[in-house]
Amino acid sequence: MTDSHPCAGQPEFTCSMLTVPLDHHGRTPGSLKLQVAVADNANAPKGVLLFLTGGPGQPGVPAITRLAGQRLPEIAANYRFAMIDQRGTGDFGAINCPQLQAQMGSSDIATPTRGAVRECAGILGNTAGLYGTDQTVADFDLFRQALGAKKITVDGVSYGSFTAARYAIAYPRNTQAIVLDSVVPHHITPTDSLYLAGLRGQARVLRDACTAAPACGFDPADDLAQVVRGRSVADGVRIFDMIVSYEFEDPTYRQPNLPGLPPGVGDLIGSLHAARTGKPAQLDALLTAFASGGDPVNRFSSGLHAATLCADMRFPWGSSATPEWIRPFLLTLTEKSLKRGDVWPYTPAVAVNQGFIQSCLPWPAERAVPNPADPLPNVPTLMVNGDHDLSTPLEWAEKEIPLAPHGKFVIVKGASHSIQNRERGHAGRDAVINFLNG
DSSP: OEEEEEOTTOTTEEEEEEEEESOTTSSSOOEEEEEEEEESOTTOTTOEEEEEOOTTTOOSGGGHHIIIIIIOHHHHTTSEEEEEOOTTOSTTTOOOOHHHHHHHTTOSSSOOOHHHHHHHHHHHGGGGGGOSHHHHHHHHHHHHHHHTOSSEEEEEETHHHHHHHHHHHHOGGGEEEEEEESOOOSSOOHHHHTTHHHHHHHHHHHHHHHTSSSOOSSOHHHHHHHHHHTSOHHHHHHHHHHHHHHTTTOTTSOOSOOTTSOTTOOOHHHHHHHHHTTOOHHHHHHHHHTOOOOOOTTTOOHHHHHHHHHHHOOBTTBSTTSOGGGHHHHHHHHHHHOOHHHHTTSOHHHHHHSHHHHHHTTSOOOOOOOOOOOOOOSSOEEEEEETTOTTTTHHHHHHHGGGOTTEEEEEETTOOSOHHHHOSSSHHHHHHHHHHHO
């Protein structure tokens, strides 16, 4: 590591630049410099904890003080926290695709235009295929080596849970323990790119939210289904996207007054019920308030997001290696094969027009990243997930459990996405603290 200096505004942490190959497979020459940060307690009794942020597209270094100093100080007392700006993110090297950034920002679901996707692929050129998770986990291991750690504990949130699991599978001898928070399954199937678990999961979560006193007295999932079917496909995608964004502000889905919004504009469940009865004003206000796009590129790179997902994922047309010309035909066949129960309360058209699919449908064909179905290594593993999480729904965590031979699973009632970073209570963080410090 080079250019080591105190991290700006983050006392007790040292920032450096880590040089990594552009292509760990050796097919394309060149290198990248990635910003990394480590705590100054080099002799921490339990060794190095590599904390991995999400997206893909979110850098790690800006969050190290919040996580180690504010959210998880009990863990920081025993571990040397380390964070990395994943390749293509952060203040030094974020991939900037202006149209995609404006249209999608940090959203998985917002539908980009074909022109925005093609612009981004053109900006990356022949390096577009070098931002998959296989390259990223190899960067992580170079970071481990630079820190002089024989083994590391890996703790990942959201997409970070995916890279944590993939790191452990690729480097089992270098992995001491794993925490997967807001779990993304490490083995990807086409149903994951269609986001079927997320579509269906909204019915479960909204119904559960309606049981809290005072109970709603109506079925919010049926309200959602009727509203979606009464609007355009584009509006259906916007509603899906808005509800996932809304969870970050209100995991109860029922608060009428939210910070930064006009009084009475909250209460997602109430807005759906009103829209079903012919009063769409509140729902339309929420769609405007939570519209995606425009995030600062150094805080979330939508270009990196697209490049990584299009390399990693499996789609109705197969992998990223499938020729572009055949993809629309195979996608149409998939849409026709989807049944009501696969997508309800949404529709098949919403499933095939959301961002995971539409970002990668016109993405140039390239080498596919391997998609291991191997179980996690036999090391201590903790998974935590909020049961009100709609970004990485509980169903995804349940899919990962059988692949963790030495794993424990904790469901955090009433919590939404990113337990360690956002949980309003302490039950989930207590589970992580007890697991790592025990």
